[in-house]
Ligand code: HEM
Ligand SMILES: *[C@@H]1O[C@H](CO)[C@@H](O)[C@H](O)[C@H]1NC(C)=O
Ligand SMILES: *[C@@H]1O[C@H](CO)[C@@H](O)[C@H](O)[C@H]1NC(C)=O
Protein backbone atom coordinates (compact mmCIF):
# COMPACT_ATOMS: atom_id res chain seq x y z
CA UNK A 581 0.00 0.00 0.00
CA UNK A 582 2.75 2.39 0.94
CA UNK A 583 4.19 1.22 -2.35
CA UNK A 584 2.27 3.67 -4.48
CA UNK A 585 2.57 6.68 -2.21
CA UNK A 586 5.98 7.76 -3.46
CA UNK A 587 4.47 8.02 -6.96
CA UNK A 588 1.97 10.67 -5.99
CA UNK A 589 3.08 14.28 -5.99
CA UNK A 590 1.33 16.02 -3.13
CA UNK A 591 -0.75 18.16 -5.48
CA UNK A 592 -2.18 15.04 -7.09
CA UNK A 593 -2.75 13.58 -3.68
CA UNK A 594 -4.79 16.51 -2.44
CA UNK A 595 -6.72 16.59 -5.69
CA UNK A 596 -7.74 12.99 -5.12
CA UNK A 597 -8.62 13.71 -1.51
CA UNK A 598 -11.00 16.42 -2.71
CA UNK A 599 -12.82 13.83 -4.75
CA UNK A 600 -13.20 11.41 -1.87
CA UNK A 601 -16.67 12.55 -0.75
CA UNK A 602 -17.95 11.99 -4.30
CA UNK A 603 -17.04 8.36 -4.21
CA UNK A 604 -19.39 5.55 -4.76
CA UNK A 605 -19.30 2.64 -4.26
CA UNK A 606 -17.58 2.64 -0.85
CA UNK A 607 -14.19 1.12 -0.14
CA UNK A 608 -15.54 -2.35 0.60
CA UNK A 609 -16.71 -2.79 -3.00
CA UNK A 610 -13.35 -1.78 -4.44
CA UNK A 611 -10.97 -4.38 -5.79
CA UNK A 612 -8.44 -5.41 -3.18
CA UNK A 613 -5.62 -2.92 -2.84
CA UNK A 614 -2.05 -3.56 -3.77
CA UNK A 615 -0.21 -4.97 -6.67
CA UNK A 616 -1.15 -7.70 -9.12
CA UNK A 617 0.96 -10.82 -8.83
CA UNK A 618 3.21 -10.63 -11.87
CA UNK A 619 4.62 -13.86 -13.28
CA UNK A 620 6.15 -15.31 -16.44
CA UNK A 621 3.70 -17.18 -18.62
CA UNK A 622 0.70 -15.23 -17.39
CA UNK A 623 -0.98 -15.61 -20.80
CA UNK A 624 0.05 -19.25 -21.38
CA UNK A 625 -3.57 -20.39 -21.40
CA UNK A 626 -5.45 -17.24 -22.41
CA UNK A 627 -3.20 -16.09 -25.25
CA UNK A 628 -0.43 -18.61 -25.85
CA UNK A 629 0.80 -16.95 -29.05
CA UNK A 630 1.04 -13.46 -27.53
CA UNK A 631 4.81 -13.24 -27.17
CA UNK A 632 5.46 -14.83 -30.57
CA UNK A 633 3.09 -12.36 -32.24
CA UNK A 634 4.68 -9.39 -30.48
CA UNK A 635 8.18 -10.37 -31.50
CA UNK A 636 7.02 -10.39 -35.11
CA UNK A 637 5.47 -6.94 -34.77
CA UNK A 638 8.67 -5.53 -33.24
CA UNK A 639 10.79 -7.16 -35.92
CA UNK A 640 8.70 -5.69 -38.74
CA UNK A 641 8.73 -2.26 -37.08
CA UNK A 642 12.53 -2.35 -36.96
CA UNK A 643 12.72 -3.31 -40.64
CA UNK A 644 10.61 -0.25 -41.45
CA UNK A 645 12.51 2.01 -39.10
CA UNK A 646 15.53 0.74 -37.15
CA UNK A 647 15.24 3.50 -34.53
CA UNK A 648 11.84 2.21 -33.42
CA UNK A 649 13.63 -0.35 -31.22
CA UNK A 650 15.05 2.43 -29.08
CA UNK A 651 11.84 4.43 -29.09
CA UNK A 652 9.74 1.47 -27.98
CA UNK A 653 12.20 0.46 -25.28
CA UNK A 654 12.16 3.99 -23.87
CA UNK A 655 8.39 3.69 -23.41
CA UNK A 656 8.92 1.21 -20.59
CA UNK A 657 10.96 3.72 -18.61
CA UNK A 658 8.49 6.54 -19.14
CA UNK A 659 5.54 4.30 -18.36
CA UNK A 660 6.93 2.56 -15.27
CA UNK A 661 8.35 5.62 -13.49
CA UNK A 662 5.04 7.48 -13.57
CA UNK A 663 2.56 5.62 -11.33
CA UNK A 664 3.95 2.21 -12.16
CA UNK A 665 3.91 0.14 -15.36
CA UNK A 666 0.27 0.70 -16.24
CA UNK A 667 0.19 1.89 -19.84
CA UNK A 668 -0.62 5.41 -18.64
CA UNK A 669 1.97 6.88 -21.00
CA UNK A 670 -0.03 5.53 -23.95
CA UNK A 671 -3.25 7.41 -23.16
CA UNK A 672 -4.11 10.30 -25.45
CA UNK A 673 -5.31 13.53 -23.90
CA UNK A 674 -9.06 14.00 -23.57
CA UNK A 675 -11.09 17.15 -22.93
CA UNK A 676 -11.02 16.30 -19.21
CA UNK A 677 -7.56 14.74 -18.89
CA UNK A 678 -4.12 16.04 -19.70
CA UNK A 679 -2.11 12.87 -20.05
CA UNK A 680 1.62 12.23 -20.12
CA UNK A 681 2.27 12.66 -23.84
CA UNK A 682 2.60 16.43 -23.59
CA UNK A 683 4.83 16.36 -20.49
CA UNK A 684 8.16 18.10 -20.92
CA UNK A 685 10.22 14.91 -21.26
CA UNK A 686 7.78 13.42 -23.76
CA UNK A 687 6.50 16.12 -26.09
CA UNK A 688 8.15 16.05 -29.54
CA UNK A 689 10.30 13.24 -28.19
CA UNK A 690 8.51 10.08 -27.12
CA UNK A 691 7.65 8.12 -30.24
CA UNK A 692 6.69 4.81 -31.87
CA UNK A 693 3.26 4.74 -30.26
CA UNK A 694 2.07 3.34 -33.60
CA UNK A 695 4.14 0.20 -32.99
CA UNK A 696 2.24 -0.40 -29.74
CA UNK A 697 -1.04 0.23 -31.60
CA UNK A 698 -0.06 -2.33 -34.20
CA UNK A 699 0.88 -4.83 -31.49
CA UNK A 700 -2.42 -4.27 -29.71
CA UNK A 701 -4.39 -4.70 -32.94
CA UNK A 702 -2.63 -7.99 -33.66
CA UNK A 703 -3.35 -9.28 -30.14
CA UNK A 704 -6.98 -8.16 -30.25
CA UNK A 705 -7.36 -10.28 -33.38
CA UNK A 706 -5.72 -13.29 -31.73
CA UNK A 707 -7.28 -13.06 -28.25
CA UNK A 708 -9.57 -10.09 -27.74
CA UNK A 709 -9.52 -8.27 -24.42
CA UNK A 710 -6.78 -10.40 -22.85
CA UNK A 711 -3.32 -8.81 -23.05
CA UNK A 712 -2.89 -5.44 -21.35
CA UNK A 713 -1.16 -2.51 -23.02
CA UNK A 714 1.16 -2.27 -20.01
CA UNK A 715 2.34 -5.84 -20.65
CA UNK A 716 2.72 -5.13 -24.36
CA UNK A 717 5.14 -2.30 -23.53
CA UNK A 718 7.22 -4.56 -21.29
CA UNK A 719 7.33 -7.40 -23.84
CA UNK A 720 8.09 -5.07 -26.75
CA UNK A 721 10.88 -3.34 -24.79
CA UNK A 722 12.49 -6.72 -24.13
CA UNK A 723 12.14 -7.70 -27.79
CA UNK A 724 13.59 -4.38 -28.95
CA UNK A 725 16.72 -4.94 -26.86
CA UNK A 726 17.07 -8.54 -27.89
CA UNK A 727 16.57 -7.83 -31.62
CA UNK A 728 19.20 -5.07 -31.37
CA UNK A 729 21.88 -7.51 -30.27
CA UNK A 730 21.32 -7.16 -26.53
CA UNK A 731 20.34 -9.76 -23.96
CA UNK A 732 17.09 -11.74 -24.06
CA UNK A 733 15.14 -12.54 -20.91
CA UNK A 734 11.85 -13.76 -19.55
CA UNK A 735 9.39 -11.03 -18.56
CA UNK A 736 6.83 -11.16 -15.75
CA UNK A 737 3.30 -10.38 -16.92
CA UNK A 738 -0.18 -9.74 -15.57
CA UNK A 739 -0.27 -5.93 -15.34
CA UNK A 740 -3.46 -3.96 -15.76
CA UNK A 741 -3.88 -0.73 -17.69
CA UNK A 742 -4.55 2.49 -15.86
CA UNK A 743 -7.78 4.44 -16.09
CA UNK A 744 -5.93 7.71 -15.80
CA UNK A 745 -2.79 9.55 -16.82
CA UNK A 746 -1.32 12.75 -15.47
CA UNK A 747 0.91 15.23 -17.24
CA UNK A 748 1.65 16.80 -13.87
CA UNK A 749 2.96 13.53 -12.44
CA UNK A 750 5.18 12.96 -15.47
CA UNK A 751 6.54 16.49 -15.23
CA UNK A 752 7.34 16.17 -11.55
CA UNK A 753 9.01 12.74 -11.85
CA UNK A 754 10.84 12.32 -15.15
CA UNK A 755 14.48 13.43 -15.01
CA UNK A 756 15.97 16.19 -17.12
CA UNK A 757 18.90 15.64 -19.52
CA UNK A 758 20.62 18.32 -17.43
CA UNK A 759 20.43 16.19 -14.28
CA UNK A 760 23.56 15.50 -12.25
CA UNK A 761 24.57 12.13 -10.80
CA UNK A 762 23.47 13.05 -7.28
CA UNK A 763 19.92 13.83 -8.30
CA UNK A 764 19.70 10.74 -10.54
CA UNK A 765 20.88 8.51 -7.68
CA UNK A 766 18.19 10.03 -5.45
CA UNK A 767 15.46 9.65 -8.05
CA UNK A 768 16.24 5.99 -8.70
CA UNK A 769 16.47 5.34 -4.97
CA UNK A 770 12.84 6.43 -4.62
CA UNK A 771 11.98 3.45 -6.79
CA UNK A 772 14.29 1.10 -4.91
CA UNK A 773 16.69 1.12 -7.82
CA UNK A 774 20.34 1.03 -6.81
CA UNK A 775 23.35 2.84 -8.21
CA UNK A 776 24.15 -0.23 -10.30
CA UNK A 777 20.55 -0.24 -11.58
CA UNK A 778 20.82 3.46 -12.47
CA UNK A 779 24.03 2.99 -14.45
CA UNK A 780 22.89 -0.24 -16.11
CA UNK A 781 19.50 1.20 -17.11
CA UNK A 782 21.16 4.33 -18.45
CA UNK A 783 22.99 1.88 -20.72
CA UNK A 784 19.68 1.76 -22.63
CA UNK A 785 21.12 4.87 -24.32
CA UNK A 786 23.31 2.38 -26.14
CA UNK A 787 20.54 2.60 -28.75
CA UNK A 788 18.60 5.58 -30.02
CA UNK A 789 18.92 9.30 -30.59
CA UNK A 790 18.67 12.53 -28.68
CA UNK A 791 17.66 15.94 -29.98
CA UNK A 792 19.80 19.05 -30.02
CA UNK A 793 17.13 20.46 -27.70
CA UNK A 794 18.37 18.04 -25.05
CA UNK A 795 22.02 19.06 -25.30
CA UNK A 796 21.78 22.78 -26.13
CA UNK A 797 21.98 23.92 -22.53
CA UNK A 798 25.02 21.76 -21.89
CA UNK A 799 26.73 22.92 -25.10
CA UNK A 800 26.02 26.62 -24.99
CA UNK A 801 24.94 27.74 -21.53
CA UNK A 802 26.08 25.42 -18.74
CA UNK A 803 29.62 26.81 -18.76
CA UNK A 804 31.03 30.26 -19.47
CA UNK A 805 31.24 31.02 -23.22
CA UNK A 806 34.56 30.15 -24.80
CA UNK A 807 35.62 27.85 -21.96
CA UNK A 808 36.04 24.08 -22.22
CA UNK A 809 33.22 21.79 -21.15
CA UNK A 810 35.16 19.93 -18.46
CA UNK A 811 33.59 16.54 -19.13
CA UNK A 812 33.35 16.66 -22.93
CA UNK A 813 36.08 15.65 -25.35
CA UNK A 814 36.95 18.75 -27.47
CA UNK A 815 36.81 16.91 -30.81
CA UNK A 816 33.44 15.41 -29.89
CA UNK A 817 32.25 18.86 -28.85
CA UNK A 818 33.17 20.35 -32.24
CA UNK A 819 31.17 17.63 -34.00
CA UNK A 820 28.10 18.13 -31.84
CA UNK A 821 28.33 21.92 -32.08
CA UNK A 822 28.26 21.73 -35.87
CA UNK A 823 25.07 19.70 -35.62
CA UNK A 824 23.57 21.73 -32.80
CA UNK A 825 24.42 25.44 -33.09
CA UNK A 826 22.85 27.59 -30.38
CA UNK A 827 20.20 29.00 -32.72
CA UNK A 828 19.76 25.79 -34.72
CA UNK A 829 16.84 23.38 -35.13
CA UNK A 830 16.25 21.74 -31.76
CA UNK A 831 14.67 18.74 -33.44
CA UNK A 832 17.85 17.63 -35.21
CA UNK A 833 19.03 14.35 -33.68
CA UNK A 834 22.31 12.60 -32.96
CA UNK A 835 23.10 9.10 -31.74
CA UNK A 836 23.26 8.78 -27.96
CA UNK A 837 26.39 6.69 -28.45
CA UNK A 838 28.65 5.88 -31.38
CA UNK A 839 26.62 2.77 -32.35
CA UNK A 840 22.98 3.87 -31.96
CA UNK A 841 21.46 0.79 -33.60
CA UNK A 842 23.45 -1.81 -31.69
CA UNK A 843 22.73 -2.65 -28.07
CA UNK A 844 26.24 -3.06 -26.67
CA UNK A 845 28.57 -1.47 -24.12
CA UNK A 846 29.84 1.20 -26.53
CA UNK A 847 27.82 3.74 -24.51
CA UNK A 848 30.07 3.15 -21.49
CA UNK A 849 33.24 3.33 -23.59
CA UNK A 850 31.99 6.66 -24.90
CA UNK A 851 31.36 7.93 -21.37
CA UNK A 852 34.89 6.97 -20.32
CA UNK A 853 36.17 8.82 -23.41
CA UNK A 854 34.07 11.91 -22.47
CA UNK A 855 31.92 11.43 -25.55
CA UNK A 856 28.58 11.09 -23.77
CA UNK A 857 25.83 13.14 -25.44
CA UNK A 858 23.58 14.12 -22.55
CA UNK A 859 24.78 15.74 -19.35
CA UNK A 860 22.74 13.07 -17.52
CA UNK A 861 24.88 10.43 -19.25
CA UNK A 862 28.36 11.92 -18.85
CA UNK A 863 27.67 12.82 -15.21
CA UNK A 864 27.58 9.11 -14.41
CA UNK A 865 31.29 9.13 -15.22
CA UNK A 866 32.27 12.62 -14.10
CA UNK A 867 29.84 13.45 -11.32
CA UNK A 868 30.08 10.70 -8.72
CA UNK A 869 32.74 8.24 -7.62
CA UNK A 870 30.32 5.34 -7.17
CA UNK A 871 28.58 5.63 -10.54
CA UNK A 872 31.97 6.15 -12.19
CA UNK A 873 33.22 2.81 -10.90
CA UNK A 874 30.21 1.06 -12.42
CA UNK A 875 30.62 2.91 -15.75
CA UNK A 876 34.26 1.83 -15.88
CA UNK A 877 33.34 -1.76 -15.07
CA UNK A 878 30.65 -1.95 -17.78
CA UNK A 879 32.93 -0.30 -20.35
CA UNK A 880 35.16 -3.29 -19.88
CA UNK A 881 32.61 -6.05 -19.34
CA UNK A 882 29.69 -6.26 -21.76
CA UNK A 883 28.35 -9.47 -20.22
CA UNK A 884 28.32 -7.83 -16.79
CA UNK A 885 26.43 -4.87 -18.27
CA UNK A 886 23.89 -7.17 -19.93
CA UNK A 887 23.07 -9.07 -16.77
CA UNK A 888 22.79 -5.89 -14.68
CA UNK A 889 20.59 -4.35 -17.38
CA UNK A 890 18.23 -7.33 -17.32
CA UNK A 891 18.03 -7.15 -13.54
CA UNK A 892 17.24 -3.43 -13.73
CA UNK A 893 14.56 -3.87 -16.39
CA UNK A 894 12.86 -6.60 -14.35
CA UNK A 895 12.94 -4.43 -11.20
CA UNK A 896 11.62 -1.45 -13.12
CA UNK A 897 8.91 -3.68 -14.59
CA UNK A 898 7.82 -4.58 -11.07
CA UNK A 899 6.77 -1.01 -10.26
CA UNK A 900 3.03 -0.82 -9.76
CA UNK A 901 0.62 1.82 -8.54
CA UNK A 902 -1.78 -0.53 -6.77
CA UNK A 903 -4.64 1.35 -8.40
CA UNK A 904 -7.52 -0.44 -10.09
CA UNK A 905 -7.20 -1.06 -13.79
CA UNK A 906 -8.51 -2.86 -16.84
CA UNK A 907 -7.31 -4.46 -20.06
CA UNK A 908 -7.74 -1.68 -22.60
CA UNK A 909 -9.10 -2.52 -26.06
CA UNK A 910 -7.28 0.46 -27.52
CA UNK A 911 -4.08 1.52 -25.81
CA UNK A 912 -4.81 5.20 -26.42
CA UNK A 913 -8.07 5.37 -24.46
CA UNK A 914 -9.82 3.76 -21.52
CA UNK A 915 -12.64 1.35 -22.32
CA UNK A 916 -16.00 3.00 -22.76
CA UNK A 917 -17.56 1.71 -19.54
CA UNK A 918 -14.74 2.69 -17.20
CA UNK A 919 -14.89 6.24 -16.03
CA UNK A 920 -11.64 7.07 -14.28
CA UNK A 921 -13.06 9.29 -11.56
CA UNK A 922 -15.42 6.65 -10.27
CA UNK A 923 -12.47 4.35 -9.61
CA UNK A 924 -10.03 5.86 -7.21
CA UNK A 925 -7.28 3.69 -5.77
CA UNK A 926 -8.72 1.71 -2.89
CA UNK A 927 -5.43 2.10 -1.04
CA UNK A 928 -6.09 5.83 -0.97
CA UNK A 929 -9.36 5.25 0.83
CA UNK A 930 -7.62 3.31 3.54
CA UNK A 931 -4.96 6.01 3.95
C1 HEM B 1 18.75 8.14 -16.01
C2 HEM B 1 17.90 9.06 -16.37
C3 HEM B 1 17.52 9.29 -17.81
C4 HEM B 1 17.47 10.49 -18.42
C5 HEM B 1 17.77 11.85 -17.81
C6 HEM B 1 17.08 10.25 -19.78
C7 HEM B 1 16.90 11.24 -20.73
C8 HEM B 1 16.76 11.00 -22.07
C9 HEM B 1 16.75 12.03 -23.07
C10 HEM B 1 16.86 13.53 -22.81
C11 HEM B 1 16.64 11.43 -24.27
C12 HEM B 1 16.60 12.12 -25.63
C13 HEM B 1 15.21 12.64 -25.85
C14 HEM B 1 15.14 13.66 -26.97
O1 HEM B 1 16.04 14.48 -27.09
O2 HEM B 1 14.13 13.63 -27.72
C15 HEM B 1 16.55 10.01 -24.04
C16 HEM B 1 16.43 9.07 -25.02
C17 HEM B 1 16.28 7.73 -24.76
N1 HEM B 1 16.13 7.16 -23.53
FE1 HEM B 1 16.55 8.02 -21.76
N2 HEM B 1 16.91 8.92 -19.98
C18 HEM B 1 17.15 8.29 -18.80
C19 HEM B 1 17.02 6.94 -18.55
C20 HEM B 1 16.55 6.04 -19.47
C21 HEM B 1 16.15 4.69 -19.15
C22 HEM B 1 16.14 4.08 -17.76
C23 HEM B 1 15.75 4.12 -20.33
C24 HEM B 1 15.24 2.73 -20.60
C25 HEM B 1 15.49 1.69 -19.83
C26 HEM B 1 15.94 5.10 -21.36
C27 HEM B 1 15.75 4.88 -22.71
C28 HEM B 1 15.99 5.81 -23.69
C29 HEM B 1 16.09 5.50 -25.10
C30 HEM B 1 16.06 4.11 -25.71
C31 HEM B 1 16.25 6.71 -25.78
C32 HEM B 1 16.34 6.92 -27.30
C33 HEM B 1 14.91 7.00 -27.82
C34 HEM B 1 14.76 7.23 -29.31
O3 HEM B 1 15.72 7.19 -30.08
O4 HEM B 1 13.60 7.46 -29.71
N3 HEM B 1 16.39 6.25 -20.81
N4 HEM B 1 16.62 9.79 -22.69
C1 LIG C 1 10.99 -0.11 -1.67
O1 LIG C 1 11.34 -1.12 -0.76
C2 LIG C 1 10.75 -0.93 0.51
C3 LIG C 1 11.35 -1.97 1.47
O2 LIG C 1 11.36 -3.23 0.86
C4 LIG C 1 9.24 -1.03 0.38
O3 LIG C 1 8.63 -0.84 1.61
C5 LIG C 1 8.76 0.04 -0.59
O4 LIG C 1 7.38 -0.08 -0.81
C6 LIG C 1 9.49 -0.06 -1.91
N1 LIG C 1 9.15 1.09 -2.72
C7 LIG C 1 8.85 0.98 -4.03
C8 LIG C 1 8.58 2.27 -4.73
O5 LIG C 1 8.79 -0.08 -4.61
C1 LIG D 1 22.55 18.45 -8.59
O1 LIG D 1 21.27 18.86 -9.03
C2 LIG D 1 20.43 19.27 -7.97
C3 LIG D 1 19.04 19.45 -8.54
O2 LIG D 1 19.07 20.23 -9.69
C4 LIG D 1 21.00 20.51 -7.33
O3 LIG D 1 20.17 20.97 -6.28
C5 LIG D 1 22.38 20.18 -6.78
O4 LIG D 1 23.00 21.33 -6.27
C6 LIG D 1 23.27 19.56 -7.85
N1 LIG D 1 24.45 18.99 -7.21
C7 LIG D 1 25.68 19.18 -7.64
C8 LIG D 1 26.75 18.47 -6.92
O5 LIG D 1 25.92 19.88 -8.62
Ligand SMILES: *[C@@H]1O[C@H](CO)[C@@H](O)[C@H](O)[C@H]1NC(C)=O
Nearest residue numbers: 688791793828829830831832
Ligand atom coordinates in the same frame (compact mmCIF):
# COMPACT_ATOMS: atom_id res chain seq x y z
C1 LIG E 1 10.09 20.35 -33.11
O1 LIG E 1 9.04 20.08 -33.98
C2 LIG E 1 7.76 20.29 -33.41
C3 LIG E 1 6.69 19.74 -34.32
O2 LIG E 1 7.02 19.92 -35.65
C4 LIG E 1 7.60 21.76 -33.09
O3 LIG E 1 6.32 22.04 -32.56
C5 LIG E 1 8.66 22.11 -32.05
O4 LIG E 1 8.61 23.49 -31.73
C6 LIG E 1 10.05 21.76 -32.53
N1 LIG E 1 10.91 21.81 -31.37
C7 LIG E 1 12.06 22.43 -31.33
C8 LIG E 1 12.84 22.32 -30.06
O5 LIG E 1 12.51 23.04 -32.28
